[in-house]
Structure formats: C-alpha cells, structure tokens
Amino acid sequence: MKKSLAKLCLAFAAVLLFTVPQVSQAKELSGNLEIFSWWAGDEGPALQALIKKYKEQNPNVNVIDATVTGGSGVNAKAVLKTRMLGNEPPDSFQVHSGQELIGTWVKADRMEDLTFLFKEQGWMDAFPKGLIKLIGTDKGIWSVPVTIHRSNVLWYVPANLKKWGVAAPKTWAEFLTIAPKLEKEGVVPLALAENWTVNHLWESVALASLGAEKWDALWAGKLRFDSPDVVKAWELFGKILKYTNHDASSLSWQQATDMVITGRAAFNIMGDWAAGYMSTTKKMVPGKDFGWEPSPDTAGEFMFLSDSFGLPKGAPDRDNAIAWLKIIGSKEGSDAFNPLKGSISPRMDSDLSKYNSYLQSAAADFKKDVVVGSLAHGVAANETFMGGFSRIMEMFLKTHNAQAVSKACQQLADKAKIGK
Numbered sequence: 001m002k003k004s005l006a007k008l009c010l011a012f013a014a015v016l017l018f019t020v021p022q023v024s025q026a027k028e029l030s031g032n033l034e035i036f037s038w039w040a041g042d043e044g045p046a047l048q049a050l051i052k053k054y055k056e057q058n059p060n061v062n063v064i065d066a067t068v069t070g071g072s073g074v075n076a077k078a079v080l081k082t083r084m085l086g087n088e089p090p091d092s093f094q095v096h097s098g099q100e101l102i103g104t105w106v107k108a109d110r111m112e113d114l115t116f117l118f119k120e121q122g123w124m125d126a127f128p129k130g131l132i133k134l135i136g137t138d139k140g141i142w143s144v145p146v147t148i149h150r151s152n153v154l155w156y157v158p159a160n161l162k163k164w165g166v167a168a169p170k171t172w173a174e175f176l177t178i179a180p181k182l183e184k185e186g187v188v189p190l191a192l193a194e195n196w197t198v199n200h201l202w203e204s205v206a207l208a209s210l211g212a213e214k215w216d217a218l219w220a221g222k223l224r225f226d227s228p229d230v231v232k233a234w235e236l237f238g239k240i241l242k243y244t245n246h247d248a249s250s251l252s253w254q255q256a257t258d259m260v261i262t263g264r265a266a267f268n269i270m271g272d273w274a275a276g277y278m279s280t281t282k283k284m285v286p287g288k289d290f291g292w293e294p295s296p297d298t299a300g301e302f303m304f305l306s307d308s309f310g311l312p313k314g315a316p317d318r319d320n321a322i323a324w325l326k327i328i329g330s331k332e333g334s335d336a337f338n339p340l341k342g343s344i345s346p347r348m349d350s351d352l353s354k355y356n357s358y359l360q361s362a363a364a365d366f367k368k369d370v371v372v373g374s375l376a377h378g379v380a381a382n383e384t385f386m387g388g389f390s391r392i393m394e395m396f397l398k399t400h401n402a403q404a405v406s407k408a409c410q411q412l413a414d415k416a417k418i419g420k
C-alpha cells in the first residue's frame with residue numbers, strides 16, 4: 001500500500017516537472033530594464049542585492065542601473081523631471097511615498113495604476129493600510145514601497161562622548177548646554193552637510209518644538225506657517241545652527257557622518273541610511289561603535305519616510321518593469337534590501353532576524369511610536385513646496401529672520417496648495 005502510494009507521488013511529481021514551467025521560464029523576459037534612482041556609491045549595495053534577485057529570476061534581461069548621485073535625490077529628481085517632461089521615462093523610478101508621488105507625478109497623470117499588482121501579489125494585506133493610503137488615491141495605487149526610514153535620529157560614537165564627558169542630549173535645552181563645552185574641546189557639536197541636510201535638521205527641530213499633533217496640523221492646512229508656534233520653531237532652529245560646522249554646504253551627508261565617526265563632531269541628525277552607511281560601508285557595530293537616540297525632544301515620535309518605485313506611463317519595457325516591482329514588493333526582495341540599506345521593510349511579515357540591533361529597535365519604535373511624515377523626504381508636501389522651501393532656507397541661513405521666513409512659508413503653502 002505504502003509502496004504504491006510512493007510510486008503514485010513520484011509519477012505525479014514527474015508529470016508536474018515536465019508540464020508546469022517554472023515561473024521565471026514562463027515569462028521568458030528579455031531586453032532591457034532601466035531603473036532610475038539616486039542609490040549610487042555608498043548607497044549602492046542594497047540596490048545591488050535587489051538587482052541580483054531580479055537577475056536570478058530574469059537572467060535574459062539586461063538591467064541598466066541608471067543612478068544619479070546626490071543625497072535625497074537632489075540631482076536625480078532634476079534629471080528625472082527633464083526626462084519625464086521630454087517623454088523619455090525610465091522603466092521604473094525611485095520616488096518617495098506620499099506627496100512627492102501623489103502631488104507631483106500622479107497629479108500630472110504620468111503614472112500607471114498598480115492596483116492589479118497589489119491584488120495579484122496579496123500586497124493589500126502585506127503592507128500597512130496607512131502606507132497604502134499614502135501611495136493611493138480614489139483612482140488607484142501608484143507605487144510599490146521598498147523602505148521605511150526614520151528621519152529623526154541623533155547619531156554619535158559612545159567612546160567619544162565618554163572621552164568628552166557628555167551624554168547624548170534628550171532635549172534641545174540639554175544640547176544647548178553641552179554645546180559650548182564641546183566647542184571648548186575643539187569639537188563641532190552638531191555636524192551638518194549640504195543644503196538638503198539643513199532641511200532635514202529643520203524637520204526634527206520643528207517636530208520637537210511643535211509636537212506631532214501640530215506638525216500634522218501644519219500639513220493638513222490647519223496650522224498657519226506664520227503662527228507664533230512655527231516662528232518659535234524657527235527661532236530654536238537658529239540657536240542650534242550656531243553650533244554646526246562652517247563648511248557644511250560643501251559636504252555630503254556621508255562626510256557629515258564621517259565627522260562624527262572620526263571625532264571631529266559629537267552628533268549628527270540624519271535619517272537611518274546613516275546606520276546603513278556605518279554598518280554596511282564602514283563595518284561599524286551598532287550599539288558598540290555607534291549609538292543613537294531619537295533626535296532631542298522627539299522620543300516616542302517616529303518621523304518616517306518611505307522609498308518606493310513606480311511604473312511611469314510609456315515605460316519602454318513595461319513587462320520587465322512589472323517583474324521588477326514584483327521583486328521589490330516581495331518579502332524576499334525586501335528582506336534582502338533593507339538590512340543593507342539601514343531601513344526596515346514596509347511589509348508586515350518581514351523577518352526581523354535578518355536585521356541588526358539598530359534596525360530591530362527601529363522596527364519596535366515604528367510599532368509603538370506616534371508616526372508622522374517627513375517633509376525633507378517627500379511625505380508631507382509636494383515638489384512645488386519643497387523647491388520653494390529650500391530657497392526660503394537659504395534666506396534663513398543668511399538672515400536668521402524667523403518672522404520673515406515664516407511669512408514666506410505661508411505664501412508658499414498657499415501657492416503649493418498645502419492641505420487643499
């Protein structure tokens with residue numbers, strides 16, 4: 001009886017083997033796949049891991065990894081805009097979940113609806129509802145999320161703090177007390193880099209000063225940018241800027257992180273791609289070689305952002321792009337990418353044993369903290385607002401006039417239809 005059952009099983013397996021083609025063979029994809037992002041150089045290893053997975057399944061596709069260097073996409077976004085307006089879209093491009101996607105590319109009717117893929121791949125239940133809402137409208141779902149990054153993190157090297165006799169500040173008041181002491185030691189209190197990192201610092205300070213509820217109210221159009229609350233946030237920001245390095249505008253975010261690693265600076269506020277840089281590129285051990293805290297006065301608050309990839313209308317290699325999106329959204333792809341990148345997976349079933357201690361702590365915080373959206377990385381506002389905000393920031397760096405920039409921000413918010 002047992003023998004005949006075994007024979008039957010063997011026969012069945014043989015039939016399956018010869019008649020059912022494997023998924024990758026069934027598609028027989030070939031030609032090119034051009035993916036566009038700013039994950040070059042130090043930011044490249046995680047993307048390479050995803051491309052490797054894609055190539056395993058689609059060996060005949062030639063992947064063109066079109067990267068334009070520059071943190072937070074400062075250069076890539078400009079190149080992308082030119083290509084999209086010239087009707088030369090890549091097959092798939094990196095875009096932040098939230099207003100950068102919806103208020104820019106979806107509004108301009110440049111993206112394909114991916115609802116069919118979400119249904120087919122079971123992603124409606126794999127990604128948090130709140131995130132799907134952020135990449136969706138009543139007309140569709142417009143990208144596939146690949147990361148959850150945290151923006152409000154303070155980084156430091158524990159051994160250096162010990163040497164200087166200071167602790168990581170939990171509040172900005174504490175920071176402003178220890179900063180002069182650090183300066184006396186010849187240490188830059190807070191490392192800063194090129195202009196977008198100034199916007200990045202601003203959002204952590206504004207969140208600290210306003211609190212999560214008012215931060216959300218600002219982007220919902222319910223709190224004015226020229227209100228006393230927001231003026232106060234700019235004033236605090238001005239005080240903090242005094243303790244940053246003078247060569248900031250000529251440094252990349254990695255170089256600002258290097259300042260902390262080498263002991264030229266005590267702290268840096270940066271998204272947790274800095275954890276990716278320190279652990280993947282610099283081989284530093286989280287908790288030992290580098291430490292972290294929520295940026296001052298933001299404990300219990302998780303300012304998040306999410307990188308995603310979309311399918312532009314007119315993508316030259318649409319089928320290859322869809323296969324790419326499937327890899328990005330898969331548990332396997334996500335868990336190969338995020339541990340190297342310094343981000344957590346947007347999937348709710350991610351395998352946390354693959355992640356280091358910093359990322360495990362980020363995953364725990366993401367579950368229990370109050371989650372708010374980043375401005376500097378596309379969640380809170382569209383590209384019109386962001387472009388104008390960068391110019392206003394330059395004005396602030398020259399004048400330190402909190403009243404004037406607050407007024408300018410309100411005018412910009414009206415123009416960019418924030419909260420409308």
Ligand code: GAL
Pocket residue numbers: 038039043070071072073147149271273305306307377
């Ligand atoms: C962010 C992006 C991150 C990381 C960072 C630095 O905008 O979401 O994934 O690449 O810029 O370039």
